[in-house]
Amino acid sequence: MDETLSFQVKGMDELAESLEKFAKRYPDRAGNALEKQAKELRKDVTKMVRNDTDTDGSSKRSLTKLKEYKISKIRGIGLNQQVDISGIAPHFHLVENGHMLTNKSGEPVGKGYVPGYHFMDRARKKREKELPKEIESVIDKTLREEGFL
Numbered sequence: 001m002d003e004t005l006s007f008q009v010k011g012m013d014e015l016a017e018s019l020e021k022f023a024k025r026y027p028d029r030a031g032n033a034l035e036k037q038a039k040e041l042r043k044d045v046t047k048m049v050r051n052d053t054d055t056d057g058s059s060k061r062s063l064t065k066l067k068e069y070k071i072s073k074i075r076g077i078g079l080n081q082q083v084d085i086s087g088i089a090p091h092f093h094l095v096e097n098g099h100m101l102t103n104k105s106g107e108p109v110g111k112g113y114v115p116g117y118h119f120m121d122r123a124r125k126k127r128e129k130e131l132p133k134e135i136e137s138v139i140d141k142t143l144r145e146e147g148f149l
Contacts, residue, residue, distance in 0.1 A: 018146045025145075029138045031074040031081050037131050038083045042069045044123040052117055053095070061089045063119075068092070085120070096120060 049055060049063045057064035072084040087096065098116030101109045143149045 018148070022142055022146050022148070025142050026139070027078050027081070029142055030079075030135060033134045033138045034081055034083050034131075035071070035074060037127055037134055038071045038085055040130075041085060041123050041127045042066060042071060044126060045069060045119045048117070048119045048123060049095075052119075061091070063087065063089055063092060063095060087120075 043066070046064050046066055046069070050057065053063075055062055055064055061068065068087060068089045070086050070088050072086075074081055074083050076082050087093070094114075094116075096116050096119060099114055101112040101114060103109050140149060
């Protein structure tokens with residue numbers, strides 16, 4: 001009773017090669033999508049500053065200018081990529097988080113607290129909903145190019 005069962009699978013090498021190509025392409029494309037979302041977040045923040053404050057944007061260090069926000073290079077590998085966005089204007093933290101009103105010597109003046117606008121936090125919450133959709137479209141596009149979809 002010596003029965004043997006054998007089967008042959010064709011195309012495994014091509015499948016493995018396609019998966020390797022996908023694994024090599026995805027991190028770069030995900031990083032590009034992350035950088036694109038960071039730039040969109042920066043635009044959202046500048047729009048919020050224009051709408052919520054009485055700033056006309058004419059001053060040299062106005063928070064309504066894109067150059068007043070720095071986007072870091074993409075850090076991390078694969079799924080653990082990140083990018084930082086920060087305001088580089090010297091008064092950004094005061095407008096963002098709020099501050100006490102003081103005179104030139106640093107003493108509090110009057111009732112004295114100006115609440116922050118929290119532009120970054122509001123813009124981040126808005127972008128949190130859009131980032132997964134962007135990454136999903138990158139994955140779909142890459143899978144389609146490799147013939148999986």
